Amino acid sequence: MRRSRTLRTRLVLFISVTLAVVCTVMALATVFVQRAYLLGDLDQRVSYAAERGQGGLQRRTGDATDLGFLNERGQAAGTVAARFTDGEIVAAQVVTESGRPQALTAAQIAALDGITADGSLHTRTIPGLGTYRVTAIGGAGTPVLAGLPTHQVDRMINRLVAVEAVIAVVSLVVAGGVSAVVIRRRLRPLGRVAATAAEVSRAPLDRGEVSALTRVPAADTDPGTEPGQVGAALNRLIEHVESSLAQRRRSEERMRRFLADASHELRTPLASIAGYAELMTMDGGSAREIEPALAWRRVSAQSARMTGLVEDLLLLARLDEGRPLQAVEVNLAPLVAEAVWDARAAGGGHDWRLALRVEPSDATVVVDPARIQQVLANLLANARVHTPVGTTVTVVLETTDTHRVIRVRDDGPGIPPALLPTVFERFTRADASRSRGKDTDGGAGLGLAIVAAITEAHGGRIDVRSEPGRTEFTVALPTPAAAPAQR
Incomplete structure (x- = not known):
């Protein structure tokens, strides 16, 4: 039973680990795909914000540091905008939660250095504001930089990871419990097969009369299942053992009968020879009543009979040994x-x-x-x-x-x-x-x-x-x- 429990535990662990690996792979794939989708959407909005800002500057008559387009309606909170002059940022602001622009500090502007106005997208961490997706465009218009925070994307991904983790844990617990129940039920026949084998192993096969050995129940010998195949094989083995024991008993009985008969057949002529020899060596009337020639004839006849019996036994022994x-x-x-x-x-x-x-x-x-x-x-x-x-x-x-x-x-x-x-x-x-x-x-x-x-x-x-x-x-x-x- 310990082996049965160990096998059941191993199967449950194997199934649980397999499910955990599958759930992890699926969760990671979902997270990566969802993150790529959300970042792609964010990148489109960043590019649109840069284009919108450049268009707004074309309609304005301010100086080179004018970022008044951030006051226009529709600008999302957290939007960052900057203007370039000879590749350097000369003005940079961020839309606050109240909807009003606020100038960036020197440290925050320094985080945006190195971004060229080629339309490519970059990820930068701005001190005090967080992580941003940023792009800068130039072309025929005024070079403009725009950026949007990624905290919404990160928050959504974190929630997705948390939800998938909860679902995975619950699924593993449920699957592990169901697997344990199913495996326990499926392995019950194997436990009964093991019990039958243990009972047969305790039978005194080496001595005495062995009655009919225990068989695996017919319900546990279904060839369509692995435990059933084991049970059917064990029943065939038990039948073979019983037939071998029966054959051994028959062989032993034939051997005992053979020895008894051979002893009887040899004892009869030996007793006759001994009797005639004793009579021939006795002094007195009994010896004189037996003619020596008759006694010798009887002794010779019994000797020939005994010799023939021994020769027949030797012939049978040679044939049993398979001599050519x-x-x-x-x-x-x-x-x-x-x-x-x-x-x-x-x-x-x-x-x-x-x-x-x-x-x-x-x-x-x-x-x-x-x-x-x-x-x-x-x-x-x-x-x-x-x-x-x-x-x-x-x-x-x-x-x-x-x-x-x-x-x-x-x-x-x-x-x-x-x-x-x-x-x-x-x-x-x-x-x-x-x-x-x-x-x-x-x-x-x-x-x-x-x-x-x-x-x-x-x-x-x-x-x-x-x-x-x-x-x-x-x-x-x-x-x-x-x-x-x-x-």
């Missing part, structure tokens, strides 16, 4: 055919069928052949293990403009609907209890996870659709022209 795969241009048709023949040998009780709906020349892809063979083997093993004897398994190879598509379809009982969304997650098995007997063979629930990871590492995609009587896994690998760089 081998990239070789191969033909999928022979790979698919060999995988079907291998599955037929391993599962003779199933009906295995192969449908190559593509020309051999159109079945090339840039892949790691060993990993693609692993994909095919895992899919076919999954169909064999999770369907009863007599199930028909069909493998189809076809092509599109951008992908080579492998479909593994069976007419078995299908995947349970509750299991279908997580079928490609690690340690996902139809056995929801995840418990296996000591002597039960079977996978650890990593086969389909490996299939998905390898397919994605090649820039492809995998999908599954299942219902009773029809389950189909679809693997789409990009054509060589559309294939991205291998990870």
